[in-house]
Amino acid sequence: QSAVVLLAIVLLAHLGLSMARGNTFSAAVSGAVADTVDYVARLSRGDLGRSTAAGVTQAAVPIAEVLPGLVGKSLGLLAVSLVLAGMIATPLGVWAASHRRSRWPMVATVLSIIGVSVPSFFAALLLQLVAIRATRLFGHRLLPVGGFGWDSHLILPVLVLAARPVAQIYRVTRVAVSDVLMEDYVRT
Numbered sequence: 001q002s003a004v005v006l007l008a009i010v011l012l013a014h015l016g017l018s019m020a021r022g023n024t025f026s027a028a029v030s031g032a033v034a035d036t037v038d039y040v041a042r043l044s045r046g047d048l049g050r051s052t053a054a055g056v057t058q059a060a061v062p063i064a065e066v067l068p069g070l071v072g073k074s075l076g077l078l079a080v081s082l083v084l085a086g087m088i089a090t091p092l093g094v095w096a097a098s099h100r101r102s103r104w105p106m107v108a109t110v111l112s113i114i115g116v117s118v119p120s121f122f123a124a125l126l127l128q129l130v131a132i133r134a135t136r137l138f139g140h141r142l143l144p145v146g147g148f149g150w151d152s153h154l155i156l157p158v159l160v161l162a163a164r165p166v167a168q169i170y171r172v173t174r175v176a177v178s179d180v181l182m183e184d185y186v187r188t
Contacts (some may be wrong), residue, residue, distance in 0.1 A: 034051030085165035093173025
């Protein structure tokens with residue numbers, strides 16, 4: 001079923017691109033089918049194609065050459081985000097469970113619901129706007145809003161990618177610790 005879904009996605013992508021070029025629907029369908037068959041044939045031979053966006057210059061670069069570096073950067077960014085999420089959310093969940101009578105755990109719970117609900121692309125846009133506004137306010141750049149690097153370039157993407165796991169880990173930790181704190185052997 002997954003192969004059929006992926007094939008449909010590739011077909012629809014080719015159809016959309018063909019229609020965006022101004023082709024009629026019937027011409028776009030026939031072109032999309034031909035492009036999909038060609039793409040699957042090249043993919044079966046291990047040819048992922050070429051990209052001008054993946055290289056430093058505008059020259060077309062084979063995607064197979066660029067992919068390992070991009071996957072490494074993505075996995076590193078994900079690892080940093082998950083570590084940060086665990087470091088923030090676990091103590092926060094334990095604190096919220098142990099301070100049930102206070103109103104601050106309720107505020108943290110509402111923020112966690114917002115953290116789960118806000119789409120990542122929208123959170124990224126908001127953080128970029130905040131960074132740009134701070135740059136204008138202070139007169140110098142505090143955080144870069146684009147590019148990649150293992151320095152301050154990581155801060156905004158890590159915050160965006162960690163928002164949802166922080167909210168989820170916080171909620172699970174709070175519930176689990178609350179359940180344990182309500183056990184008879186703990187209360188006694």
